[in-house]
Amino acid sequence: MASPPAASTADLILDAAERRAQSFGFNGFSYADIADELKVTTATIHYHFSAKSDLGADLLQRYSRRFAEALAEIGGRECSAAAQLGAYAQLYEDVLREGRLCLCGILAAEYETLPAQMREQIVAFFASNEAWLAKVVRVGRERGELQFAGEPRDRAMAILCGLEGALLVARAYGGVERFRAAAEIVLAGAAPAAA
Amino acid sequence: MASPPAASTADLILDAAERRAQSFGFNGFSYADIADELKVTTATIHYHFSAKSDLGADLLQRYSRRFAEALAEIGGRECSAAAQLGAYAQLYEDVLREGRLCLCGILAAEYETLPAQMREQIVAFFASNEAWLAKVVRVGRERGELQFAGEPRDRAMAILCGLEGALLVARAYGGVERFRAAAEIVLAGAAPAAA
DNA sequence: TGCGACTCACTTACTAGTAGGTAAGTGCGA
DNA sequence: TCGCACTTACCTACTAGTAAGTGAGTCGCA
Numbered sequence: 426m427a428s429p430p431a432a433s434t435a436d437l438i439l440d441a442a443e444r445r446a447q448s449f450g451f452n453g454f455s456y457a458d459i460a461d462e463l464k465v466t467t468a469t470i471h472y473h474f475s476a477k478s479d480l481g482a483d484l485l486q487r488y489s490r491r492f493a494e495a496l497a498e499i500g501g502r503e504c505s506a507a508a509q510l511g512a513y514a515q516l517y518e519d520v521l522r523e524g525r526l527c528l529c530g531i532l533a534a535e536y537e538t539l540p541a542q543m544r545e546q547i548v549a550f551f552a553s554n555e556a557w558l559a560k561v562v563r564v565g566r567e568r569g570e571l572q573f574a575g576e577p578r579d580r581a582m583a584i585l586c587g588l589e590g591a592l593l594v595a596r597a598y599g600g601v602e603r604f605r606a607a608a609e610i611v612l613a614g615a616a617p618a619a620a
Numbered sequence: 621m622a623s624p625p626a627a628s629t630a631d632l633i634l635d636a637a638e639r640r641a642q643s644f645g646f647n648g649f650s651y652a653d654i655a656d657e658l659k660v661t662t663a664t665i666h667y668h669f670s671a672k673s674d675l676g677a678d679l680l681q682r683y684s685r686r687f688a689e690a691l692a693e694i695g696g697r698e699c700s701a702a703a704q705l706g707a708y709a710q711l712y713e714d715v716l717r718e719g720r721l722c723l724c725g726i727l728a729a730e731y732e733t734l735p736a737q738m739r740e741q742i743v744a745f746f747a748s749n750e751a752w753l754a755k756v757v758r759v760g761r762e763r764g765e766l767q768f769a770g771e772p773r774d775r776a777m778a779i780l781c782g783l784e785g786a787l788l789v790a791r792a793y794g795g796v797e798r799f800r801a802a803a804e805i806v807l808a809g810a811a812p813a814a815a
Numbered sequence: 816t817g818c819g820a821c822t823c824a825c826t827t828a829c830t831a832g833t834a835g836g837t838a839a840g841t842g843c844g845a
Numbered sequence: 846t847c848g849c850a851c852t853t854a855c856c857t858a859c860t861a862g863t864a865a866g867t868g869a870g871t872c873g874c875a
Binding site: 444448449452453472493524525526530531533534535536537538547548549552579580583584585586587589590591592593594595596597598599603606607610611613614615 | 626642643644647719721726728729730731732733739742743746747767774775777778780781783784785786787788789790791792793794798800801803805806808809810812
């Protein structure tokens with residue numbers, strides 16, 4: 426009867442940092458904040474992540490990996506393009522319910538203040554989301570489920586931007602209800618069902 | 621021949637702060653940054669804006685006032701709803717060209733770290749934008765230019781979110797070209813032309 | 816089996832630099 | 846001479862980051 430593996434200190438630090446970064450931004454928390462929460466010293470955090478930029482890079486790497494896994498799972502489902510897009514939007518809604526934003530969304534706002542590696546990771550996150558969405562809408566059109574003109578990639582960009590923006594705005598103004606309303610219109614507008 | 625009125629120090633401070641806030645966020649610049657640029661001391665800035673929260677409140681007040689004036693000007697034009705929405709999107713594109721974000725968009729990302737007054741001002745900005753957009757699409761539908769089901773207010777929210785998100789994402793990933801592509805799809809999707 | 820060498824994870828105590836903010840004083844124009 | 850706009854000189858709090866040390870555990874080896 427093995428007990429569940431205790432989370433390592435490094436993981437606990439990443440968990441606390443992720444929560445704070447998604448709420449307050451990368452510049453909105455300090456090593457001291459995390460140290461207080463975990464009842465360790467700031468030197469402990471420096472032991473695991475020697476500079477804050479390293480913590481940020483590890484944070485983005487883990488977040489992007491998990492997000493990609495979630496997209497792979499949704500992409501593997503035997504369901505319509507509309508249902509896959511709905512599941513995609515649900516990922517966003519789930520973080521909003523916790524009062525957070527998409528990590529890469531909030532870090533995009535701080536983009537100009539972030540180290541080069543983190544910038545590249547944010548760009549890569551958007552690119553991979555766009556690619557996943559483009560594939561979904563392209564296949565949906567090929568199957569005759571969706572109907573639109575132009576490039577799937579542009580549709581994908583519109584969906585990504587619409588949902589990131591809805592998260593950003595709805596956290597401050599409107600809440601989950603208005604997020605859903607906006608998300609529905611964005612999805613139906615960018616990837617309309619075939620007549 | 622009166623020479624143009626010299627900008628007051630308070631205005632110069634607001635100008636510098638606005639530029640920085642739209643690029644780096646409200647927590648992304650310091651009094652020292654502005655003081656360096658204007659060749660004054662930080663005490664000078666404290667003389668005009670005793671606390672940073674006062675500077676932030678004045679910044680938001682001026683920004684919102686100017687934005688409302690721009691919307692009033694566009695709203696007064698004798699043109700189609702689509703043209704007014706296009707002009708609205710152009711306001712966003714113009715700030716992106718300068719490498720900035722909408723002030724309230726970037727501050728929405730920092731929302732949880734901002735003082736109460738600034739939060740209220742951000743919410744009011746979104747509400748007034750939504751109201752303006754809702755009126756444009758409602759009138760457009762009444763005139764038979766636009767065709768959509770449901771509440772104009774939801775259409776307005778989708779447009780606002782789509783453009784704020786497009787600004788956020790496109791500054792880091794894609795640039796002005798991708799912004800235009802996304803904005804076009806968002807507008808056409810949320811406020812479709814009548815058949 | 817026992818012991819020295821070593822590593823891991825962490826703490827204590829500190830640094831330099833920067834943040835916002837303040838009190839007192841100065842120069843200059845009306 | 847009054848007071849506006851500003852400077853000088855300072856403060857406290859906090860930032861990321863570092864050097865040195867500690868106790869517990871592990872490894873190789875006689």
